[in-house]
Amino acid sequence: MDWAYFLDVDGTLIELAMTPDAIEVDHALPVLLETLHRQTGGALALISGRAVADLDRHIGILQVPRAGQHGLERRDAAGRLWRHETPEPVKRALLEALAPLLARHGGLLLEDKGSTLAIHYRRAPMLGAYVHRFLGRLVSDIGQGLQLQAGKRVVEVKPAGVDKGMAVAEYLTEAPFLGRLPVFIGDDITDETAFALVNERGGISVKVGPGRSCARYRLPGVAAVRAWLAYQPMSPHHEHP
Numbered sequence: 001m002d003w004a005y006f007l008d009v010d011g012t013l014i015e016l017a018m019t020p021d022a023i024e025v026d027h028a029l030p031v032l033l034e035t036l037h038r039q040t041g042g043a044l045a046l047i048s049g050r051a052v053a054d055l056d057r058h059i060g061i062l063q064v065p066r067a068g069q070h071g072l073e074r075r076d077a078a079g080r081l082w083r084h085e086t087p088e089p090v091k092r093a094l095l096e097a098l099a100p101l102l103a104r105h106g107g108l109l110l111e112d113k114g115s116t117l118a119i120h121y122r123r124a125p126m127l128g129a130y131v132h133r134f135l136g137r138l139v140s141d142i143g144q145g146l147q148l149q150a151g152k153r154v155v156e157v158k159p160a161g162v163d164k165g166m167a168v169a170e171y172l173t174e175a176p177f178l179g180r181l182p183v184f185i186g187d188d189i190t191d192e193t194a195f196a197l198v199n200e201r202g203g204i205s206v207k208v209g210p211g212r213s214c215a216r217y218r219l220p221g222v223a224a225v226r227a228w229l230a231y232q233p234m235s236p237h238h239e240h241p
């Protein structure tokens with residue numbers, strides 16, 4: 001059976017950086033992804049926590065389908081964009097509540113992704129537990145179907161009930177993904193829903209780096225992921241990592 005490739009971005013295809021805009025996308029990445037996309041007949045998608053527009057800006061290769069904001073937005077192989085929105089008044093209330101926190105702690109960084117608001121504390125790691133508590137209280141006060149999403153030195157507030165696993169499941173109902181065995185590679189907590197979905201479908205789930213995971217395989221880091229992906233098109237029979 002042919003494989004369909006679903007790839008997380010930060011920490012999987014690109015090394016982590018101090019801030020979301022500080023990532024370095026070297027020229028080899030788009031070349032690798034374009035090649036894999038072509039050689040799989042288009043069965044490659046990026047599944048990221050970043051916004052789709054942000055992926056477009058940093059990574060380009062617009063012909064590769066992509067899901068952003070942990071599945072809240074998804075561009076399919078036909079170029080159609082599907083979106084779950086956070087209602088405007090809810091977003092306004094969140095931004096108002098976050099303003100004093102951000103004003104008080106210059107080391108924190110707000111990333112407004114549209115439907116999701118992320119507070120990054122990589123520049124002020126000692127504030128991590130505080131930020132988690134603050135946002136946890138905010139979500140329970142505001143309610144409105146919101147949920148917290150933890151990540152690497154980041155906490156996000158997003159609409160509940162949509163995740164990366166759902167985005168992968170949606171792609172698998174559409175050409176050219178339909179009927180293929182899914183492969184998902186990711187490094188973070190948010191990738192666990194996709195690993196679980198892929199495991200259910202008998203696919204290949206690959207966790208990048210250390211940490212607990214339901215993924216069945218491991219790769220040590222970004223360089224190993226890229227090396228493994230580069231090997232795929234050359235292999236006549238796909239082998240497990």
Ligand SMILES: O=P(O)(O)OC[C@H]1O[C@H](O[C@H]2O[C@H](CO)[C@@H](O)[C@H](O)[C@H]2O)[C@H](O)[C@@H](O)[C@@H]1O
Nearest residue numbers: 009010016017018019020048049050152153154
């Ligand atoms: O699902 P991903 O594609 O892995 O995206 C997860 C988050 O990635 C970005 O944040 C992370 O990477 C930043 C740049 O390396 C780093 O500074 C930050 O600490 C990491 O959490 C992105 O900014 C988030 O929106 C994504 O959710």
